[in-house]
Amino acid sequence: MTNLVTQQLVKTLPIVPIRDGVVFPNTEMVLTFGRPKSLSAIEASNATDRMVVLSMQKTPHVHDPAPQDLHSICTLSRIERLLKTDGEINALVKGITRCEILSFESTDPYFLAKVVEVPDDIVESDEITALVNHITGELKKAVNIGKSVDFLSFMNIMSGLSASEFSNHVAAILDIKPTEKQLLLETRNVKDRLVRIAEYLTHEVKILEIERKIASKTQEKFDKSVKEAVLRERLKTIEKELGEEGETKEIKELSEKIKKALMPVEVEEKARKELKRLAQMSSYNPEASYIRTYLDWLIELPWAVETANNVDMAAASKILDEDHFGLKKIKERILEYLAVMRLKHKLFESERKEQSVEEVGKSGNNVTSDGKKRKAATPTILCFVGPPGVGKTSIGRSIARSLGRKFMKVSLGGIRDEAEVRGHRRTYVGAMPGRIIQGIKQAGSKNPVFMLDEIDKVGTDFRGDPSAALLEALDPEQNYAFSDHYLEVPFDLSEVMFITTCNVLDTIPPALKDRLEIIHFPGYTEDEKFHIARDFLVDKQLEAHGLEMDNTEITDKALHEVIRRYTREAGVRNLEREIATIFRKVAKELVEGKKKKQLIATGTLHKFLGPQKFTAYLAEKKDEIGMSTGLAWTEAGGDILFIEVALMKGKGSLLLTGQLGEVMQESCKAALSYVRAKAKDLGLSEKFYQTLDIHVHVPEGAVPKDGPSAGIAITTALVSALTKVAIKKDVAMTGEVTLRGRVLEIGGVKEKVIAAHRAGIKTIILPKNNKKDLEDIPRTVLNDLKFVFVDHMDQVLKVALLKSLTKAVDEIVPVTIPRPLTAQLPS
16 A cells, blocks of 8 residues: 555545445435534535545444444545535535545544545456456346336446446446445455456346246236236337437448448348348347347458568568578478469459459459459468477468568367357357458458468367368368358458468378478477577576576576486477576576576576486497497487397397387398398308397387387497497497398488487498488588498498408498588588
8 A cells, every 4th residue: 555655645535434335436326414423524525625535334333433433445525416404414426436544633523534546456358348248238137127227327337438437337236235335345456346246246136037036926917918018018118218219320330331341242242131130120139139240240351451462582581580590491481482472462463453442342352353263362371390399380470470461370279160160050059150260350351371270180070070171261272262151151261371280290181181281390409499599588588587688697508408408309398498497596586685696507507407307318438349329310309329239048039128119120120130141241150040039129218219210220239249349439320221231211310410419429320312411410510520321231330340340341332421521511
């Protein structure tokens, strides 16, 4: 209250106690005063500025209340009129505002106190609007079933008051206890006040309904015809009081709005047909409200409203670079897409420039005056595919910003009802259009950038297949006349730029996938994550936590440590959460005054984030027999993995552990078959396997592993264990192996190479056909590594083993890219 007192003017005014009533702000009430102090206060106020404070007593039966018997929250009021009678005064008072009694200055001949105004606490929101609408409906219902309300008061409430005034007027007419009214007066927050009013009014409506049922039973003794006559006369009286002008005016306004909406011809015909039905219908007919809602939807849709197509390639490129780091190929593909859109839009505009705006609206933007379909101005539908957190949704926002268009996002995850996409038919209670039409209306433009998020998580059940409903919306050959079940008229979606996102393509139906142009979003590398964190996330979280660079700093090494040891993901969401965790703790220390400036370094991360959540594999410190270093791809990026082979006396069994998938198990079997076939060349007995059991293990047994790319690493580890020749500790390899020893191309080269570089590997063996993939790898990584490209297993053994095994192996020379030449490769 201290802040309130300093901000508001303190006034000294007479205080008049009221036994069991409350005067609300913005309302009028006639009160009768008879106690000596009350009479003195009223006369004193009337002689000056006519302002008086009305406070309800805590206990109504106290005849001569003391200051402590009065509520501190009361109403500052103005005396409008006075009428003196024998020993009493009747006064018409009007509540001005809530106030609070700070202190009593005197108690004789009347209460005089210092008071301060207490303003309402209100933040306009959709929830407040919904509460006002709900209370309005309940009040109408209460009046209809017998609640007695002054006509002028009722019309005043229905005249579109502010939420604060509305709550005061409704509170004044509620049939509740004085203590409950006092509670409403003391509730400063308008939303909380409206919630309480809604509860009280709902309870009152229930009581009225019960009373009405009781009254209806007593009416059964009256003749049916008499009853109907009385009701008809009453209905006529009500309609006469309300007047027919309002309905006529409503129909006229709707007709004007239909004209201004510039609907296509067939849509306007449908709207006017429904408007004619509404005009002929009684306002009490339940169907009238459904028709009004339907007409509102037709009128509010942007049939001829569009934002300018601002396809500026330089500006688009700048915006994409500002909002996202990396994603070079993705940005290039998007710019190509925008370039095609610009050229097609010029062609599209040239075809319709002779039509006026009204003609365009009447015929539909994608249909010429002779009824033929125009060429669409939008290319195919984009589909962004990638793991969570890599920027699929945010890059959609950037596209909208670069085009100067509105952006709409609809999440399709978990949708199982076709009506969610195409709308419900109007025969159902509570029917409404589908999410696409709802999004178009919300955007207020017929050509927004419309993102359908999580399209791979659409389900199906007995209510239909939502993905089938999407076929029409996402097909440029059909969506110029998209049909929504609720609208029952076609809507042109051809100028909407649809973008879909998903994590996997497997669950998308083939027919829908065929309509999409797939753009893959790879996971971020550690270097890319570092730049995103340093250039975007740190500044964002500093601002979010009220911190500044002057009092909080995080080192580059600390960011790298957070990325490596506290997160393992393809995107950056968990990284942002970890940074937020650090800054929350820093903010707490700064507020407590423990430190004036905080430097977050590698050594202090444990203090903020606790123990490390992940361990990073590093290259072996010495050359080992029977253990090779492979490279793996995961959704969180790349990693190195170790293939361990142990030999034991046995009968030729092959034991595989480490949660290896079927493909990886087959790679192990193929590797053993290759070694058996090449036993003589490798200096082994051709029957070596008959007396040995071979155990292949890949550490981190709790993590499932699969894929063929570990083939050459498994083969190398087998050869090393059988020949007792160690494998070089700084060599890592990846590639699929065949029974004949050929090394086949694999995927995920970028992530694997970066993981090897991070682990301290110096030489990487890759399939020869993967040489082209080095273009995607950062130059800083290429400069530190030596690449050996092979197409046969013999070449792998020559590079990976410490010494050559046979002459046959020596004669095969692998293709090597020495370290100095890598600087010439593209970054």
